[in-house]
Every structure is written in C-alpha cells, then in structure tokens.
Amino acid sequence: MSARRIFARPARFAAIAPYVWMVLFFLVPFGFVLKISLSQTAIAQPPYEPVFDLTAGWTTIRAAFAALGIDNFKLIASDDIYVFAYLRSLTVAVTATALLLLIGYPIAYGMARLPKRWQAMAMVLVIVPFWTSFLIRIYAWINILQHDGLLNQILLALHLVSQPVVWLSTDTAMYIGIVYSYLPFMILPLYATLAKMEPALEEAASDLGAPPWQVFWLVTFPLSLPGVGAGVLLCFIPIVGEFVIPDLLAGSNSLMIGQTLWLEFFTNKDWPVASSAAIVLLVVLLLPLLLYERLQRRQLEER
Amino acid sequence: MTDELPRTDAVANAAGEMHPAAGEPLLRIEGVAKTFGTFRAVDGVSLDIKAGEFFALLGPSGCGKTTLLRMLAGFEAPDEGRILLGGKDIAQALPHERPINMMFQNYALFPHLSVRDNIAFGLKRARLARADIATRVAEMVALVKLDGLEKRKPDQLSGGQRQRVALARALARRPQLLLLDEPLAALDKKLRENTQGELMQLQRRLGMTFIIVTHDQEEAMTMADRIGVMNAGKLAQVAGPRELYEAPRSRWIAEFVGDINLFDAESKLCDGHRLIIGTRDAGTLVVAAPRQPVGESRFSVAIRPEKVKLSRRGPVSEAGHETAINRLDGVIADICYLGGTTTYKVKLDTGGVVQASVANSARLDVDAYSLNQQIVAWFTPDDCVVLPS
Amino acid sequence: MRKVSRLSRFNIASLALGLGFLYLPILILVIYSFNASRLVTVWGGWSLRWYYEFFGDRAMIEASWMSLRVAVASATIATLIGTLAAVALSRGERFRGRTLFSGMLYAPLVMPEVITGLSLLLLFVALNAERGFWTVTIAHTTLTMCFVAVVVQSRLGSLDRSLEEAAMDLGCAPVRAFLSVTLPLIAPAIVAGWMLAFTLSLDDLVIASFTTGPGSATLPIRIYSEVRLGVKPEINAICTLVIALIAVVIVIASLASKLSSSQGESAAPL
Numbered sequence: 026m027s028a029r030r031i032f033a034r035p036a037r038f039a040a041i042a043p044y045v046w047m048v049l050f051f052l053v054p055f056g057f058v059l060k061i062s063l064s065q066t067a068i069a070q071p072p073y074e075p076v077f078d079l080t081a082g083w084t085t086i087r088a089a090f091a092a093l094g095i096d097n098f099k100l101i102a103s104d105d106i107y108v109f110a111y112l113r114s115l116t117v118a119v120t121a122t123a124l125l126l127l128i129g130y131p132i133a134y135g136m137a138r139l140p141k142r143w144q145a146m147a148m149v150l151v152i153v154p155f156w157t158s159f160l161i162r163i164y165a166w167i168n169i170l171q172h173d174g175l176l177n178q179i180l181l182a183l184h185l186v187s188q189p190v191v192w193l194s195t196d197t198a199m200y201i202g203i204v205y206s207y208l209p210f211m212i213l214p215l216y217a218t219l220a221k222m223e224p225a226l227e228e229a230a231s232d233l234g235a236p237p238w239q240v241f242w243l244v245t246f247p248l249s250l251p252g253v254g255a256g257v258l259l260c261f262i263p264i265v266g267e268f269v270i271p272d273l274l275a276g277s278n279s280l281m282i283g284q285t286l287w288l289e290f291f292t293n294k295d296w297p298v299a300s301s302a303a304i305v306l307l308v309v310l311l312l313p314l315l316l317y318e319r320l321q322r323r324q325l326e327e328r
Numbered sequence: 329m330t331d332e333l334p335r336t337d338a339v340a341n342a343a344g345e346m347h348p349a350a351g352e353p354l355l356r357i358e359g360v361a362k363t364f365g366t367f368r369a370v371d372g373v374s375l376d377i378k379a380g381e382f383f384a385l386l387g388p389s390g391c392g393k394t395t396l397l398r399m400l401a402g403f404e405a406p407d408e409g410r411i412l413l414g415g416k417d418i419a420q421a422l423p424h425e426r427p428i429n430m431m432f433q434n435y436a437l438f439p440h441l442s443v444r445d446n447i448a449f450g451l452k453r454a455r456l457a458r459a460d461i462a463t464r465v466a467e468m469v470a471l472v473k474l475d476g477l478e479k480r481k482p483d484q485l486s487g488g489q490r491q492r493v494a495l496a497r498a499l500a501r502r503p504q505l506l507l508l509d510e511p512l513a514a515l516d517k518k519l520r521e522n523t524q525g526e527l528m529q530l531q532r533r534l535g536m537t538f539i540i541v542t543h544d545q546e547e548a549m550t551m552a553d554r555i556g557v558m559n560a561g562k563l564a565q566v567a568g569p570r571e572l573y574e575a576p577r578s579r580w581i582a583e584f585v586g587d588i589n590l591f592d593a594e595s596k597l598c599d600g601h602r603l604i605i606g607t608r609d610a611g612t613l614v615v616a617a618p619r620q621p622v623g624e625s626r627f628s629v630a631i632r633p634e635k636v637k638l639s640r641r642g643p644v645s646e647a648g649h650e651t652a653i654n655r656l657d658g659v660i661a662d663i664c665y666l667g668g669t670t671t672y673k674v675k676l677d678t679g680g681v682v683q684a685s686v687a688n689s690a691r692l693d694v695d696a697y698s699l700n701q702q703i704v705a706w707f708t709p710d711d712c713v714v715l716p717s
Numbered sequence: 718m719r720k721v722s723r724l725s726r727f728n729i730a731s732l733a734l735g736l737g738f739l740y741l742p743i744l745i746l747v748i749y750s751f752n753a754s755r756l757v758t759v760w761g762g763w764s765l766r767w768y769y770e771f772f773g774d775r776a777m778i779e780a781s782w783m784s785l786r787v788a789v790a791s792a793t794i795a796t797l798i799g800t801l802a803a804v805a806l807s808r809g810e811r812f813r814g815r816t817l818f819s820g821m822l823y824a825p826l827v828m829p830e831v832i833t834g835l836s837l838l839l840l841f842v843a844l845n846a847e848r849g850f851w852t853v854t855i856a857h858t859t860l861t862m863c864f865v866a867v868v869v870q871s872r873l874g875s876l877d878r879s880l881e882e883a884a885m886d887l888g889c890a891p892v893r894a895f896l897s898v899t900l901p902l903i904a905p906a907i908v909a910g911w912m913l914a915f916t917l918s919l920d921d922l923v924i925a926s927f928t929t930g931p932g933s934a935t936l937p938i939r940i941y942s943e944v945r946l947g948v949k950p951e952i953n954a955i956c957t958l959v960i961a962l963i964a965v966v967i968v969i970a971s972l973a974s975k976l977s978s979s980q981g982e983s984a985a986p987l
Contacts, residue, residue, distance in 0.1 A: 031403075031422060032881065033810040035892050040805030040818060043798045043862065047821040050859040054836030057843055131731035138728050147732070154739045156912075156963055158920040160937050161956040164944055165742035168749060171948060173756075175745060208739065259827060266829020268923055273944060283831045290835065291926075300839070303832045314824060321823040325806070325870050403882055423885040424894075436883035440901045449897075453888030501887065 055307075062097055062300035097301035107285065107302065111309065114282040117196075117271070118264040121203040125260050126253065128204060129211035133252075134245075136212070137219035144220065148213075155209040163202050163273050170198050170274075199275035203264060211256040218252030219245075255324070258317040262310055282306055352415060354379040354537050355400070355505060360409035360419075361561075362395055369395040371561030372409070377505075377539065382531050384552035385541045388584070392561040397507050397541045401430045413504065424453070429503040433510040435494035437482040443469075443493050444478040450501040468496040471530070488519050495527075499534070508540040512547065524550050545585050549573070557581055573632075579715045582630050589636065589682050591629045592717070602652070602709060605629055609680025614652045615712040626717040635711040636684035638672060638697060642704030655706040656682060660697050672697060674705045747960065750953035767954035777939055777955065784919055784936035787850060791857035792914035798858070799865025799914070800907055804895075806866070807873040825863045833860060834927030841928060848930030856928040857921060861914035868913060872906035873899070912970045916963055 101107040136147045154162065169175045170192035177189040192198050226248070230240045268283035275281075280288070282302060290299040353376035362370040370392040377383050385393040398404045400411065402423035411419040418426055429450065437446055447468050451461045469475055472492040482490055491511065498506055511527070512520045528551050531538050542548050548555050549569040556566045565577045576582035579590065591613065595606035603615045613629050642655045661681065662673035665688075672684045682705050697703060750768075754761025771777055802822055809815070825833060837856045838848075846852055876899065884894035922937040929935060936959070943952055 031885070032808045032891050032895070033812075035895070036804050036808035036810075037812045039801040040809060040812065043802035043805065043822070043866070044814070044818055046798055046859070046862070047818070050837065050840070050855060051821050051825060051833075054840040057839035058832075058836045061839055128735070131727070132735035135724070135728035135732035135735070138724050139732075147736075150736055151739065153967070154743060156916050156967060157743060157960050158916070158937070158956070158963075160920065160922055160940055160944075161746070161959060162742065164940070164948075164952060164956060165746040167944065167948055168746055168953070169742055205738070205742070208735070212735075262827040263829055266831050268829075268831055269941075283829060286831050286835070287923075296839075299835060303835050306829065307832060310829070314827065317827055318820050318823045321826070321867075322819050325867065325874060401882075401886055403885075422890070423882070424888045424890055428886075430883070430886045432879045432883055434877065434879060436877065436879040438880060438883070438898055438902075449884070450887030453893075497883075497887065 058300045058303055061297055062304050063095065064297050097297050098305070100298060101301050101305055106280075107282075107305075110280050110282045110285040111305070113279055114265045114267075114306075115309070117199070117203075117267075117281060118261050121200055121207070121264050122257055122261045124200060124204050125207055125211040126257065129208055129215055129256065130253075132208075133212045133215035133219055136216050137222070148216065151209050151212050151216075159206060160269065162206055163270055166198070166202055166205065167193065167273065170201070193274065194276040196275060199271050202270040202274040203267065206270060207260045207264065210259045214255035214259060215249065215252040218249045218255075222248055251320075254316075255320055258313055258320065262313050262317060265310060266306055353377055354381075354414060355539075356410075356412040357396075357400075358410045358412065360396070360399060360406045360411060362392075362399060362404060362406050368561050370399070370406070373558075373561075373563050374409075375556060375563060375566065377537065379537055380535050382528065382538045382551060382553045383540070384548035384555045385539065385558060386545055386548040386555050386585075387543065387558035389543055391558040393541045393558045394509060396558070397430075397509055397539065400505070400539065401428060401507055402426050427501075427503055428505045428507060429498040429501055430507040430509065431494050431498045431511050433513060435482075435490050435514075437490060437493055437497070439482050442479050442481055443474060443485070446482070446493055447496050447500050449497065454501060464500055468500050471499070472496045487514055487516075488523070491515060491523065495530075499536075503536075505537050505539065508538060510542055511540065513542075513544075520547070527551060557584065559584070575713060576630075576715065579628055579630070579717055582713070582715055587633050587683065587685070589631045589633060590715075591680060593627050593629060593714075603714065605714075607680075609678060610654075610656055610676060610682065611678045613654050613712065614709045615714055616709045618714045628715050628717055630713045630715050631682075631707055631711055633671060633683040633685035634669070634687075636682055636705050636707050638674070638684050638686060638703055638705055640701075640703065642706050653706055653708050654712075655704050657702075657704055658682070660699055660701045660703055663697070663699060670696065672703075674703055676705075743960065746953055747957045750950070750957040752950060752953075755950060767950045768958070770951045771954050771958070774951070776934075777936075777951075780934050780936045780939040781955075783850065783933055787853050787857060787925075787935060788915045788918040790850075791854045791861060791918045792911050794854070795858045795862035795865050795914040796907060796911040799862035799910060800869050800903075802862065802866040803869035803873055807870050808895075822863050822866050825860055826867065830860075830921070830923035831927075834924040837924070838927040848928060849933040852928045852930070853925050853933075853935065856924050857914075857918040860921070860924060861917050864913050864917060865907075865910035868910040869903060869906045872903045876902060908970050912966055915966060919959065919963070 132151075136144060136151070139147055167174075171177075172189055172191070172193070174192070176192060177186075180186045180190065222245070226244055227240050230244045231237070235243060266283045267281060268287050271281045272284055272287070286299050286302045286306070289295045289302060355375075355377040357373055357375040357377075360370060360373050361368065373392075373396060385396060387393045395404060399406050399419075402418070402421055402425070406419050409419070410417045413426070413428070438449065441449065444465055447465045448461050451464055456464070465478075469478060472495055474489065474492055474496065477485065477489060482493065485493065491514070495511070508527075512523055515523060524547060527538075540548070540551065549572075552569065554566060554568055555572050557564045557572065559580060565572060565581050567575070567577075572581070572585055576585060582588045582590070591607040591610045593605045594608055597604040598617070601617050603617050605613050605615055607613060607629060610629075615629055642657075643653060656674070656676050656678070658674040658676040660672055661675040664671040664673075667688070669685050669687050672686065674682050674684060676682060684705055751763050751765070752759075752761055753764030753766055802818075805812075806815075806819060806822070834856070837852075837859065841848055841852050880898050880902070881894050884898040885891065889897060920937065921935075922941050925935045926938055926941075929938070936955070940952060940955065943949055
C-alpha cells in the first residue's frame with residue numbers, strides 16, 4: 026500500500042456515477058445506431074422497421090435477425106453521393122487542418138516568445154473567442170462575406186475589384202469559417218508545448234552555429250511535434266464530420282458527410298441510411314480517434 | 329518569547345520511559361523492507377530510536393531514506409517488518425491514525441489557508457475546543473517567531489517564514505515523533521545554518537523526538553545526536569557524529585562522510601598493538617590495530633586529510649618504536665585555497681597521492697607551500713583507520 | 718525564466734494578425750447590432766431598434782429561455798459528474814474498465830456532433846422518451862461533462878500530492894483530506910469547467926437539433942433557421958446579447974475564483 030493507494034479506493038467510488046452515465050448515454054446509443062443502420066426504412070414514426078421487439082418472443086427475434094441486412098451499407102458504397110461526400114469531407118479536413126497548422130503555428134510561436142507576464146494574457150485572448158458561440162462566429166462571417174458585406178465594400182472602396190466578389194457559398198468562405206472556428210484548438214496545444222520548451226535549447230543551437238531557420242527546423246519544430254499532433258487531431262476529427270460551417274458558408278453543389286447525414290435524417294427521414302452513414306464515418310475516424318485518446322491520456326495521466 | 333516552554337504531550341508520555349534502566353525505545357523499526365516493482369527501496373532496516381533523541385537519516389539520493397521516513401509517517405506500508413511506536417505496531421495504520429507528524433520537504437503548506445489556519449488545521453482535526461486551538465496556535469506562532477504574520481497566505485511569505493509555518497504546523501499537534509524531510513534544503517546557506525541552530529534549540533527545549541532526513545552530511549553532523557547512514561536500502565552504520573567520522577565502519581561510509589585518503593593494503597604484519605602494513609601507493613605504514621581483528625579479507629588504510637601534517641623536513645621517527653610515525657616524501661602537485669583551510673595534493677615518491685588539509689592559522693602566507701616543492705607528509709598510527717574494502 | 722523577450726518582428730506581426738482575425742468579425746457584429754438601418758450595408762446611425770424587436774419576438778424569447786434553462790441544468794449536472802470522473806481518473810490509480818472509462822470520456826471531445834446527436838436520438842426513441850427539455854439536457858450533459866472532466870483532471874494532475882499527504886498527516890482521513898484541501902484548490906478549475914459546459918450548451922446546434930422535440934427549439938436552432946434565410950439585423954442583436962451574457966459569466970466566474978483563492982496559478986479554462 027502506498028499514499029496513492031490510500032486515496033485510490035474512495036476515488037474509485039467516484040467513478041461509478043460517470044461510468045454508468047457514459048455507458049448509458051454514450052456507449053449504448055452506438056448500439057442503437059448500429060442496429061438501425063441494419064434495418065429497413067419504413068414510412069412511419071419512428072421511420073424504421075423495428076429490428077427487435079422483445080415482447081414478441083423468440084421466433085420473431087429470429088425472424089428479425091434474418092431480416093437484418095447490410096443493404097444500407099451497400100447503398101452507401103454504390104451511391105456516388107455518399108462516396109463523394111466522404112472523399113470531400115476528408116479533402117476538406119486535410120486542407121483545413123494544413124491551413125490551421127500554417128496559420129496557428131506562427132501565432133503560438135509568437136505567444137510562447139512573449140514575456141512571461143504577457144503570455145497568460147495572450148492565452149486568455151485566444152481562448153475568449155472560443156467561449157463565444159460557434160454559430161455566432163459563423164454568422165459574423167456571413168455578415169462580412171455577403172454580397173454587399175463589409176469585405177466587398179472595402180475591396181470596392183480601395184478599387185481592388187470593380188464588381189462585388191461572390192464570397193458566400195464558396196469553398197473559400199467555408200475554409201475561412203473553419204479556420205476561424207478551429208484556430209484556438211490548434212493554437213493551444215501548440216502553445217502548450219512551445220511554452221514548455223527550454224529556451225536554452227534554442228540558444229545552444231545558435232551557439233553551436235545554426236542560423237535561425239536551422240534552429241527552428243532542427244530544434245524547435247521537432248520538439249513541438251507532440252503539440253502539432255494534438256492540434257492536428259483536435260481539428261481534423263471534428264472537421265471531417267462538420268455540419269454547420271459547410272452548410273452556412275459553402276455552396277450546396279457538393280456536400281460533406283455531416284451534411285449528407287443531416288439531409289438523410291431531417292429531410293429524407295431515412296434513419297437507417299443516416300445511421301449507416303454515421304457508422305461509416307465512425308469507422309473512418311476510428312484510427313485518429315484512438316490516436317487522440319492515447320495522446321490525451323498520456324498528457325493527462327502520465328505526469 | 330515566554331520562559332515557560334510549551335511542554336509537549338509527547339514528552340509527558342515519554343519522560344517516564346526515558347530514564348528508567350529498562351527504558352524501551354520510543355520507536356523500534358524491525359526488519360522493515362519495501363519494494364517498488366523490482367526495486368528494493370528499503371532492504372531490511374532495523375533501528376531503535378529513544379525518546380528525546382535527534383536522529384538523522386543520511387544518505388545519497390535514492391538510498392531509501394525518504395521511503396523509510398514515509399513508512400514512519402504512514403504514506404507507504406512496509407512489505408515486511410514491524411514499526412513499533414511505544415510498543416504498538418503501527419506499520420499498517422493510516423497516516424491520520426498515527427501520533428506522528430511530518431514536515432514536508434517543500435513544506436506542503438495549504439495555499440488557500442492563512443498561516444493561522446495552516447497551523448490550526450491539525451488541531452481542528454483533533455477536535456480541540458475553539459479556545460484551546462486559539463491558545464495553541466498563539467503558542468506555536470510565538471515559538472517559531474511568526475508574530476504578526478498570522479493572517480498572511482503562504483505565497484506572501486519568504487522561504488524562511490514558510491519553513492517556520494511548516495514546522496509550527498507539524499509541532500502543533502504535539503506529536504510523539506516529528507519527521508523532517510530535508511527541511512532546510514530550500515533555504516540558502518546562511519539561513520540554513522541559522523535555522524539548524526534554531527531547530528536544535530527547539531528540539532532540546534521541547535524534549536521532543538526528531539527524525540530528520542538529509543543528504544547533507546554537515547547538516548546531519550551539526551544537528552543530530554545519532555546518525556544512520558543509508559546506502560542502497562540498508563543501514564550502513566548508526567553512530568554519533570564523531571564516531572561516524574573518526575571510526576567509519578566501511579570504506580563506503582568513510583568516502584561518503586567527508587574526504588579521506590585511502591591506501592589499499594598488500595601485506596600486513598602484527599606487532600603487538602601495531603599493524604605494519606605494506607601498500608603499493610604509500611609504502612609501509614604503521615597503523616594502530618583495530619579493535620576487531622582484520623581477517624584475511626582485503627582492506628585499506630584510511631587517513632583524513634586534516635590529520636595529515638606537512639613540513640619541509642618532517643619529524644624524527646624511529647620505525648618500530650612506540651612513537652613511530654608515518655612519513656611520506658613527495659612534491660606538492662596541487663593547491664586548493666578554501667579560505668579557512670588549504671588543501672594540498674602531494675604526489676608521493678612511492679607513486680600515490682595524499683591529500684592534506686592545513687588550517688590557515690596566519691593571515692600572511694609565510695608558512696604556505698608552493699607548487700612542486702619537496703615536502704614530507706606525516707601522520708601518527710592512531711590517526712589511521714583500517715577499513716575492509 | 719526568460720527575462721529578455723526574444724520577440725522578432727515576425728512574431729509580433731503574426732500575433733497581431735492572428736488576434737485581429739479572431740476579434741474583428743465579432744467586433745463588427747456587435748457594432749452592426751446597433752445599426753438603425755435595416756440594410757446591413759448602410760450605416761444608419763446608432764439605435765437599439767433591433768434589441769426592441771428581439772424582446773418583442775415571442776418565439777425567440779421562448780427559445781432563449783429554453784436554452785438558458787438547458788445550459789444551467791446541463792452545466793450543473795455535468796460539473797458534478799465530470800468532477801467525479803476527473804477524481805476517479807487522477808486519483809483512482811488502476812481499476813477494472815479504466816481504459817474504457819477514459820476512452821468514453823475523451824472520445825466525445827472530438828466526436829463529430831452529428832454522430833453524437835444521432836445516436837442519442839435513437840436511444841431516446843428506443844426508450845420512448847418524450848423529447849424536449851430533459852432529452853436536450855441529458856445530451857448536453859453527456860457532451861459537456863467530458864470537457865469538465867478534462868479541465869478538472871488537468872488541475873488535479875498539476876496539484877502537489879504532498880498537500881493531500883500533509884492533510885492526512887495532520888489527522889484527516891483520505892476523503893476528508895480531499896474535501897478540506899484538494900477541493901478548495903481545484904475550485905477554480907471546477908468553476909471554469911462549469912462555465913465551459915454552460916457556454917458549450919448555450920452554443921450547441923447539432924446535438925440539440927437531434928434530441929429536442931417539436932415546440933421546444935433552443936436559441937441556436939432558432940438562430941440557425943433565421944440565418945439560413947439570410948442576414949437579419951435582429952440576429953446581430955441576439956448574438957450581441959449572447960456574447961454579453963457569456964462575457965458577464967466569464968467575469969463573474971474569474972472574480973469568484975480570484976476571491977476564493979489568492980494563489981497565483983489557476984487552471985487554464987481549456
């Protein structure tokens with residue numbers, strides 16, 4: 026027994042309530058998604074053929090099992106709309122994450138080099154917009170990007186363009202929105218690793234004759250890789266399933282998977298197909314999710 | 329400061345057992361061992377500590393001294409052995425069930441509580457009456473000279489003040505045993521020396537039993553009545569400061585505690601209460617025979633640098649005679665001026681090197697030696713110790 | 718550590734541009750909410766017109782009230798359960814199912830909201846639960862307790878364990894030591910966790926859309942359906958009010974945590 030053990034027993038009791046909660050409201054629901062993804066669409070309320078009806082006895086359950094099918098998954102795999110939606114989601118997520126890294130890194134680096142007492146201030150400044158509503162921030166950009174919005178007015182006034190530029194309903198607008206919304210998620214883990222870095226390491230590198238760019242590439246950047254990994258995962262995973270930003274800012278001719286799922290669910294009322302789409306999305310994200318979980322656990326638990 | 333000293337409960341309890349002939353020790357550690365994974369941090373330690381004693385556990389980092397202390401406090405439970413406090417086995421008792429308090433290395437002051445509340449913390453847990461708590465806190469504040477700072481938070485105190493709060497907090501419950509884990513490590517040198525003195529005074533005045541853990545041998549020597557030197561989980565020697573320094577039990581202890589010159593023995597010859605020992609590095613040396621006879625095992629001759637004298641010609645000696653002394657010829661190879669003393673390294677003609685520490689008793693350097701000067705290093709047989717390798 | 722700042726011009730430029738990028742759109746939004754003109758492009762002078770319009774809009778007011786209730790309820794439950802989860806993770810050492818437990822707590826942080834929303838809805842349908850206030854509250858609690866757990870856990874992890882040991886040494890049983898020493902010290906993180914949960918709930922569109930029932934729309938759902946139809950000055954006013962509310966919550970909470978503990982380092986809000 027050690028000091029840690031003395032605490033461990035009561036602490037484990039604390040796990041009971043959250044454990045039960047998460048099993049009930051996080052794990053079990055995935056079972057339902059899986060179940061419904063395997064059932065048939067029906068025009069009813071709820072709009073799917075119930076797969077199990079435990080009151081009906083064993084034979085019906087067997088029949089229900091027999092009726093389970095992977096038809097919805099076949100549909101998803103054969104329908105171009107879905108295949109394109111997954112591909113587009115991945116492309117958008119990769120592009121946006123790369124943009125975020127490019128924009129976020131210099132900001133995080135600048136923060137880490139601020140004098141100590143300003144660093145906390147800078148961190149608050151980066152976090153505060155994150156506290157204001159996500160939807161509101163997207164809406165703010167609609168204000169700016171619309172046909173007669175502020176951006177076009179400025180461009181016209183400066184005679185940079187002669188005609189108002191179409192910004193809304195373009196990929197550009199969507200990328201602006203994504204970068205804007207996810208920037209704090211990229212900056213914070215980067216800043217955390219950069220701020221922890223011993224300044225003497227960079228000094229030693231330049232003392233040993235490395236010019237600034239080499240100091241950065243050979244010392245700073247490699248050492249910040251854990252932060253880069255955390256930031257990339259923290260942005261990439263949710264962006265793949267993003268719904269609000271592409272829905273409000275991008276055009277409607279090519280959809281991301283989050284939008285397709287939403288459409289199937291709310292407009293077409295096809296719950297089984299929507300569930301299958303969710304399952305496929307989950308499978309696509311499984312590897313990054315596991316990576317992220319490991320990273321998070323290591324960061325929080327192995328101090 | 330008041331003249332009536334706050335007598336501790338511990339003293340009241342222990343006083344009866346302290347003086348009678350068959351006085352049981354306050355604390356008895358019996359064959360205690362603790363393993364972390366595959367690492368045996370404490371490896372069968374047995375030790376008795378008397379009431380009113382100031383005991384130091386000394387050792388290099390990782391030797392198990394802190395683990396042993398934490399087992400006394402109850403933060404770790406021993407895998408083997410017993411810990412008897414006043415005859416009762418407390419090895420498996422939880423920390424809050426023990427009449428033992430600890431002063432933590434980084435003080436572990438509660439940052440959200442004031443000085444007063446920090447000191448009162450343990451008293452409230454003991455369910456003392458409100459008035460009693462106030463009196464005891466006031467007593468403690470006066471004892472550690474923190475008057476006027478009662479309402480401060482720990483982060484508004486200096487390092488020395490924090491150390492006092494930690495001490496007062498641990499003393500407030502009047503524990504039978506106070507454990508101090510590197511209590512002065514965070515203080516700078518001058519403050520540390522002053523605080524050492526104050527801790528000793530306090531301990532003597534309260535008549536309490538202190539166990540201190542430290543890696544600083546000077547600190548242990550200055551403060552403790554007895555010192556337990558730990559190495560690799562085992563108690564290497566338990567002795568008073570003088571005995572530890574002058575009669576170390578092994579080569580490792582001799583080297584760990586202070587500086588020492590060591591010469592490996594190659595042959596030996598008994599001559600009454602003298603041993604004549606042949607060494608490769610320093611030729612033949614005459615040494616007082618140790619109390620325990622040296623067996624056939626390998627051993628070394630050890631001499632502390634301050635016991636090695638230097639002179640240009642050396643004293644007259646008659647080898648084999650009662651007043652035989654060891655004289656070694658050589659040249660000064662290195663000089664290290666340390667203020668109070670100067671350390672000379674003498675390269676011996678026989679090949680070895682001997683270190684001599686000479687007090688700078690005069691301000692002018694008239695009797696200093698210079699580099700490459702021909703010199704005689706000499707010492708008496710009684711100043712030598714024979715140590716098994 | 719670093720006494721002399723080693724800021725290069727490049728560092729300053731990227732900081733200024735980055736912060737400008739983060740704040741300008743919000744600032745513009747707030748300013749235009751006071752625009753008297755119906756046309757977003759034309760500045761028609763200062764006016765509170767759109768705020769009056771909002772307070773006259775019953776549907777919006779009802780949605781706001783619903784959102785506030787859900788946010789307070791879910792943030793409070795999430796803080797309770799999330800703190801317990803953080804304690805279990807950082808003080809529980811190893812226990813059976815620990816990996817599953819931490820996995821379930823960390824996954825929702827990045828899980829696409831469409832998946833979380835859909836799965837919860839299917840659960841509620843299967844349970845035949847009436848959808849409305851409670852279903853949204855449960856859904857938001859599930860999401861936000863994970864954030865609370867992370868915030869509190871990171872504070873617990875950085876706490877000096879010898880403080881708890883000192884409390885035990887001075888006569889506290891383990892649970893008592895936690896309550897009298899650890900809890901006050903992690904209080905700022907718990908407050909930050911509550912705030913985070915509150916704003917996340919107030920903000921959420923996707924999960925609420927899935928889990929709410931007819932007739933109980935939350936504010937983001939209403940705003941979303943309005944925004945789809947184009948920019949309306951009234952929305953600017955509502956957004957400004959929400960921003961103001963969140964600002965007030967942040968200020969109160971940071972003041973409270975400053976008062977409750979005078980120690981220098983408090984938990985980062987994320």
